[in-house]
Amino acid sequence: MALSLAVSPCPNDTFVFHALIHGLVPGAPPVDLTFADVDVTNTAAENGAFDLVKVSYAALPWLLGDYELLHCGGALGRGCGPLVLTRGQRDLTGATVAVPGDRTTAYLLFRLWAADQPPARIEVVPFHQIMPGVAEGRYDAGLVIHEARFTYQRYGLTALADLGEWWEKDTGLPIPLGAILAKKGTVDAAQATEWIRESLRLGWLDPAAGKDFILANAQEMEPAVVTQHIELYVNEFTLDLGEEGLAAANALLGRAAAAGLTPEVKL
Template identity: 85%
Template sequence: MALSLAVSPCPNDTFVFHALVHGLIPAAETVDLTFADVDVTNTAAERGEFDLVKVSYAALPWLLGDYELLPCGGALGRGCGPLVLTREGHDGDLSGATVAVPGDRTTAYLLFRLWSQDNPPARIEVVPFHQIMPGVADGTFDAGLVIHEARFTYPRFGLTALADLGEWWESDTGLPIPLGAILARKGAVDPQEAAEWIRTSVSMAWADPDASREFVLANAQEMEPDVVKQHIELYVNEFTLDLGKEGLAAADALLGRAAAAGLTPPVPSLLT
């Protein structure tokens, strides 16, 4: 029986998992792939719906009882954090604002809550990611929290970046930004074996980028090839191959600060 895998259709995930999902790794088990946005997988994983699943680091406090964090395959890095966008001319005061966010357990929203603790917005609305920038542009929302390819495309909507939460996080902690994690469901898959399959898949993607090109572009949600290339270069990095101590320290810092602020349940250190 195939293992169930859920990742996003974003270029970094399709690039990383191409070899694994296409049966190109001889030692790996067959994988049954589901594409879903991370706000969907965060809650689906809480129900135990997938054997291997991409989730937000912010969702880990609700998932680590049933899942184990894998040390590879996710999205963690520098210069790749979420942006808070507003229309040009906005005064930057969010105290009375309605802010659109892509999910209430996303790392982006958790970073936003930590950043805005002293001046939280009046209202938060969770909306599908593709509606955020158009909604800010047309005045439906006063501001929007965006991730991924929006870093490259938001000027097209006439928007301006009020804050780069990645820059804020890095300047405050000195650590990379922990965005998306890969989890293995306990009892369903051996985490060490799964990590080796994923690392092999990453290495194969780097060794022959053209092999995954058709698969990546077919699922890139109408992104132009140059944006796809920028996306992969930004989000697929050394931490994708191995979180290492620095990556785990970043996740620890995020979850520790969130728990201290009363935003998430506490979790044991990931470094032990």
């Protein structure tokens, strides 16, 4: 029976899961793959739609009743946080800000960071539409993720804040972005962890094997940006969350609960 898997088409996910998706992991079942933005998978997971699913750490308080957090496969690290972009330096009070999802880690960090300068209006926008929208004046500011770190200057935009830098300076911890969940009662979490870790190991062993698959799904990113993306988001925390990664996730969710932004949860 096929394992239903939902991840983003971003290079870090396609790199990590290439071998598993293509039947190259010994003992792993066939995979029924769905590509979707994280805002879509956050909602789908709340409905129990997939066996394995990539979601935002910020969405975990609503999902851990039905899913178990795997300590591998996700996106967590340093120097990889969301950016707040504008067409010029400005205060956000009264601004309209485009965000990639209302339960994304990016938006949760933004709410914690912007507590003293709340914008007037938030609009949820697919992340690939945010930078053009800010550049064209549809939004006063945009909260961006992924490869936008490497390309926002092309739109004539300014980074008002690096929320990862802010988080790291404030906590000393890496930033927890995306998590992999396994559906309880359907997937053995320990087995799934080993499948994903072996898929990642195979990717590191032979990076060229998944190159065509990664580039074909990289939403028109050029190869140099794809390489930067993978190097930034696929790291030691992808292989094993470890004590530091778990501390980072608990710090984020603890602060969010204390601020009344999410239900309280302990990982």
